[in-house]
Amino acid sequence: MAHSVLVVMDPIDSVKTQKDTSFALMLEAQRRNWTLYYCQPQDLYLAEGKVKALCQRVKVQDNPNDWYSFQDASQIIVDCGDFSAILMRKDPPFNMNYIYSTYLLELAQQQGALVVNDPASLRDCNEKLYTAWFPEHTPKTLVSANAEQLKQFAHEHGDVIFKPLDGMGGASIFRVKSGDPNLSVIIETLTAHGQDLAMAQQFIPQITEGDKRILIVNGEVVPYTLARIPSKGETRGNLAAGGSGVPMPITADERAIAEAIAPDLVKRGLLFVGLDVIGQYVTEINVTSPTCMRELENEYKINIGAILFAALEKQLSA
Structure with a gap:
């Protein structure tokens, strides 16, 4: 039986083919004779109760100078429930637009597509906070917006990593040692003066x-x-x-x-x-x-x- 897959991702023309996992998954789908479609998250939409995608059929090849070609002259409209599978591969930040996309993908799942990863779990399993479900395998951790709590954690452990809950690629990660004069401003920056939760973890040598x-x-x-x-x-x-x-x-x-x-x-x-x-x-x-x-x-x-x-x-x- 012929299968099709929609890959929802960042712009395909910006991928670095030698290390891009989404691109490698597209290559594998093509090797297995799956019909391959591509779109960005903003190309998903809901109309008359159906989730649809403005997408294009795409062909990929492992060539860093010429790695994709569209098989359609322009975007076509496809009911998302008609795809065998949908791969949600949009990079963070995990913002409200991302959450809206997961709602649409959850409907697409109900309408027949196998969505990877499960849209509800994408919402539930924050990449930093989900570690708390496995406390026996995590370092000493505090998640708080309270400056005094975060400062106390830093003083108690002496060498601490502070990071936001919605970042990627190491962005806005700070290491703070005892006596660091920047501790207050780091906490103010990460918590937006006590409005946003931030994570503190004991530094791991x-x-x-x-x-x-x-x-x-x-x-x-x-x-x-x-x-x-x-x-x-x-x-x-x-x-x-x-x-x-x-x-x-x-x-x-x-x-x-x-x-x-x-x-x-x-x-x-x-x-x-x-x-x-x-x-x-x-x-x-x-x-x-x-x-x-x-x-x-x-x-x-x-x-x-x-x-x-x-x-x-x-x-x-x-």
Whole structure:
């Protein structure tokens, strides 16, 4: 049976093909003879009770100079329920427009499409806060908008990471040590003077060994990780913040952490997830548009996208 997939993502003409996971998933869909469609979140809309997409059929090729071509002269309108699957791959920030998109995708799901990741779980599982569901695997953490509480946490632990709840790529992440004269202004900035929640976590020294990205696909833990190692003078391993990615086999401890979390992911319909693990601790659970797939596939003889699409095909044939 022929399948089709709509990939909802950022502009396709801006992707970096050598490391873009959404692009790699599109390549795998095409290899499996799925009809491939593309749109951006603002191209989804609701009319007469049906969720529709202004989209284009697209062909992709693994060529950094010529990686896509549209098969339609202009956008066409397709009922989202007619797609076999929809991949929601929009990068953060997780703002109200993103939430509105998940409502539309939840309706599309009810109308027949298999949506990855599950739209309700995208709303429920904030990438920072979702770690609180697994306290035995997380560092000491405080989430608060209260300046005095955040200051007390910093004084108690001495070396602390502060970050917003809606960021990505290491943006607006601060490391604060005892006596830092900027503590108050950092808290004011992150909380908008006490209006917004922010997260404080005890600093994990093992960041020097890398912020490990562990991919979990349909509950299956990928046996390799990408260690994002901070550049000199940095405490952030994020590749977007200048970190370097080093592929390596997963350790027994890392696998144990991932396998402890995996069943809850499957239960929530989170089929493609990236854990961020530093030392023995999970610091984030990335559910919106996890990355690092291409780096691992380029280093090792593994097809991570095939694991996902095999799971989709199994669900669609059930």
